[in-house]
Amino acid sequence: MSRVLVDGREEGAVDPADRGLQYGDGLFETLAVVEGRTRFFDWHCERLEAGAARLRLPVPGRELLREEIRRVAPNGRSVVKILVTRGSGGRGYRPPAEARPRRVVAASEWPRRDPACWTLGVRVRWCRTRLGRNPALAGIKHLNRLEQVLARAEWQDESIAEGLMMDDRGEVIGGTQANLFLAIGGGFVTPALAACGVAGVMRRAFLSWAAGQGIPVSERAMTAAEAATAEGLLLTNALIGAWPVRELDGHALRLPRCAVEFNAWLETQ
Amino acid sequence: MSRVLVDGREEGAVDPADRGLQYGDGLFETLAVVEGRTRFFDWHCERLEAGAARLRLPVPGRELLREEIRRVAPNGRSVVKILVTRGSGGRGYRPPAEARPRRVVAASEWPRRDPACWTLGVRVRWCRTRLGRNPALAGIKHLNRLEQVLARAEWQDESIAEGLMMDDRGEVIGGTQANLFLAIGGGFVTPALAACGVAGVMRRAFLSWAAGQGIPVSERAMTAAEAATAEGLLLTNALIGAWPVRELDGHALRLPRCAVEFNAWLETQ
Numbered sequence: 001m002s003r004v005l006v007d008g009r010e011e012g013a014v015d016p017a018d019r020g021l022q023y024g025d026g027l028f029e030t031l032a033v034v035e036g037r038t039r040f041f042d043w044h045c046e047r048l049e050a051g052a053a054r055l056r057l058p059v060p061g062r063e064l065l066r067e068e069i070r071r072v073a074p075n076g077r078s079v080v081k082i083l084v085t086r087g088s089g090g091r092g093y094r095p096p097a098e099a100r101p102r103r104v105v106a107a108s109e110w111p112r113r114d115p116a117c118w119t120l121g122v123r124v125r126w127c128r129t130r131l132g133r134n135p136a137l138a139g140i141k142h143l144n145r146l147e148q149v150l151a152r153a154e155w156q157d158e159s160i161a162e163g164l165m166m167d168d169r170g171e172v173i174g175g176t177q178a179n180l181f182l183a184i185g186g187g188f189v190t191p192a193l194a195a196c197g198v199a200g201v202m203r204r205a206f207l208s209w210a211a212g213q214g215i216p217v218s219e220r221a222m223t224a225a226e227a228a229t230a231e232g233l234l235l236t237n238a239l240i241g242a243w244p245v246r247e248l249d250g251h252a253l254r255l256p257r258c259a260v261e262f263n264a265w266l267e268t269q
Numbered sequence: 270m271s272r273v274l275v276d277g278r279e280e281g282a283v284d285p286a287d288r289g290l291q292y293g294d295g296l297f298e299t300l301a302v303v304e305g306r307t308r309f310f311d312w313h314c315e316r317l318e319a320g321a322a323r324l325r326l327p328v329p330g331r332e333l334l335r336e337e338i339r340r341v342a343p344n345g346r347s348v349v350k351i352l353v354t355r356g357s358g359g360r361g362y363r364p365p366a367e368a369r370p371r372r373v374v375a376a377s378e379w380p381r382r383d384p385a386c387w388t389l390g391v392r393v394r395w396c397r398t399r400l401g402r403n404p405a406l407a408g409i410k411h412l413n414r415l416e417q418v419l420a421r422a423e424w425q426d427e428s429i430a431e432g433l434m435m436d437d438r439g440e441v442i443g444g445t446q447a448n449l450f451l452a453i454g455g456g457f458v459t460p461a462l463a464a465c466g467v468a469g470v471m472r473r474a475f476l477s478w479a480a481g482q483g484i485p486v487s488e489r490a491m492t493a494a495e496a497a498t499a500e501g502l503l504l505t506n507a508l509i510g511a512w513p514v515r516e517l518d519g520h521a522l523r524l525p526r527c528a529v530e531f532n533a534w535l536e537t538q
Contacts (some may be wrong), residue, residue: 004285013282016273016373021283022352023414024293049472055415057421083291086418093414093421093445104285111360132401132465133437135421135425144413145362146324147291149355150405152362153325168402168464175361195437196401 003072005108006066016038018102020085023093024143026101027051027059028083030238033073033107038080039238039269041066043201048084051140057086058101065105069132072107079108079239085143091177111239118263121246121255122161122235126224127151127176131167140160141198148176161243162235164227167196172227175235178243179203183232187216202236205269209262232256271340277333287371289354292362294411295370296320296328297352297471301507302342302376307349308507308538311337312470317353320409326355327370334374341376348377348508354412373454373514380508387532390515390524391430391504395493396420396445400436402464410467417445430512431504433496436465441496444504447512448472452525456485471505474538478531501525510535 006012011052019025032039045062052059065082073080083104090096129151137144151163162175173191174180179200181188188210193199210217227233232254233245241263244255275281288294288399290457298317301308314331321328334351342349352373359365397421406413420432431444442460443449446471450457461469479486496502502514510532513524 006285012285014287016275016281016283016352016375018283018290019418020355021287021290021373022297022412023418024412025415025418028291055419083285085290093417095418095422104290106285129405130403132403132406134399134401134416136398137401138417142415143291144415146294146406146411146413147403148362149288149292149294149364150324153364182336238397 002108004104005068005072006104007102008068012103012104014102017088017090018085019087019090019095020083020102020143024145025055025095026057026083026143027055027086028081028141028143030079031069031080031082032238033069033078033080035076036070036074038043038066038069038263040201040205043204047199047201048082049139051142052084054136055086055142056095057084058099059084059216060101060103060173068105072105077110079110081106081108083143088186113240117161117243119260121253123159123247124162124164124175124235124245125155125160125249127163127165128156129154129165131165131173133167134170135195138196139193139199151176164248166224172195172222172224178235178237179242180227181206181217181224181234181236182227182230184230187218187239188234189220189222192219192221197203201235202238204240205217205266206234206236206242206262209265213258215258271377273373274337274341275373276371277337281429283371283373284357284427286357287354288356288359289352289371290362291410294324294364294415295326295352295354295412296324296411297350297412299507300338300348300349302338302347304345305339305343305352307335307338307475309470311417312473315470316410316470317351320411321353323405323409324355324411325364327352327368328353328528329370329372337374342502343376346379348374348379350377351500352412381414382509386512390513390522392428392516393433393444393502393504394424394518395430396423396432396434398423398434400434400442400465402438404464407465408462408468417441420445433517435493441491441493442466447506447509449494449496450475450486450503450505451491451499452503453499457490457503458487458489461488461490469506471507471510475503475505475511475531479535482527484527490499503528522537
């Protein structure tokens with residue numbers, strides 16, 4: 001991380017007793033910042049606030065976050081990560097009655113990617129690691145991410161861009177760090193995320209864009225067989241926008257044409 | 270925490286980029302230390318090492334941990350928490366090829382408890398928060414503990430000592446911070462922990478003690494109805510030893526007699 005603020009202080013370090021470290025008791029957001037402007041800032045804040053409501057965690061105000069993002073990423077293109085924990089204290093798992101949340105706002109370099117990812121598509125694989133189902137934690141971007149770490153550790157092949165994950169019942173949830181859309185019959189289907197997974201801000205952007213284009217998208221449960229036999233697959237996240245998938249575990253896929261149009265629209269946002 | 274060492278240094282703070290904070294990518298142990306001697310030190314190390322093997326995380330050597338425990342808790346009765354993370358680095362969820370793990374060894378005061386907990390038993394309740402099932406993470410004491418935090422936040426009544434949790438299929442797993450034993454037909458039954466839960470060191474101690482006493486204990490799946498109608502219930506963890514349960518959600522229970530004998534044996538360990 002090139003520039004980090006801990007509770008607004010530069011060169012900050014984190015108390016080892018912080019509940020984010022002790023229990024993963026907190027939330028995060030990963031944002032794309034271009035020339036000091038955060039893409040979908042309000043939607044990121046809405047998800048952060050929804051997660052905070054779910055965890056009953058006080059959350060920093062939007063103006064404060066906006067100011068700290070400006071401090072760590074004043075110009076150029078950066079990745080900014082906001083992390084909010086329940087702070088230090090409490091006895092064991094029990095949260096303190098009056099939590100004093102801690103925030104980390106950190107900028108890092110924009111990752112270099114082969115431009116062909118957007119035009120020719122990416123290669124993906126299935127992960128063996130499954131996701132446990134828990135509606136209480138589904139959809140929000142909390143700090144308990146060991147399942148994703150184990151899944152991402154399954155492959156070293158740099159030509160594989162992402163891994164797809166199922167939950168413990170075999171339902172498809174999405175990528176380790178991306179949401180998934182299946183092209184089916186002129187529209188799209190995306191996992192419902194009622195029991196696990198993260199409801200990505202770029203997923204929301206794609207849903208919103210598709211609605212504006214009159215492209216039907218439904219959210220529902222789906223099996224691995226359905227994903228493997230879809231006409232095409234798209235991956236979305238805050239940094240990549242949408243990537244078409246050209247190959248799933250060696251099986252070639254047609255590229256959904258609308259990925260190009262969506263990414264072009266995204267550049268205007 | 271009264272005394273803390275981060276990678277052996279006093280007054281240490283933690284890098285905000287630590288993967289323990291970012292993803293819960295690590296493990297912990299909570300140990301009872303009495304006059305510089307750690308109860309079941311080797312068993313705690315074995316669990317830490319088993320967790321590290323599961324997460325493919327390098328783990329500190331036992332002699333180093335023993336020395337740092339001595340530094341933070343040289344005398345008296347203390348709770349020592351050891352936390353080991355994958356350290357800083359890696360890109361996103363992907364673990365770095367050569368992880369440099371970070372360790373936190375911290376002592377805190379021995380918690381004051383009403384002595385009646387051990388003799389007259391404790392009151393417990395059912396939690397609404399469920400546990401997601403994930404065999405890849407079951408049994409080990411990893412840092413993804415939001416489910417336990419949410420469960421423990423369900424009650425404020427100080428006279429309730431613990432909450433019992435089920436997984437998303439309705440199988441009983443144990444307390445938020447204790448393992449559970451059901452007294453049934455002269456022996457005990459305890460959840461198998463194949464899909465979730467933590468295999469506690471005091472659970473292991475109770476299993477070992479019971480075997481020595483000729484008390485049959487089986488590990489298997491169980492329902493809430495079975496737990497609610499058991500002849501008696503016991504809770505175990507590294508700090509409490511074994512607590513008999515006198516009341517489950519207002520329903521009175523008989524105290525398993527052997528709790529007293531087990532706790533007396535424990536004092537000699």
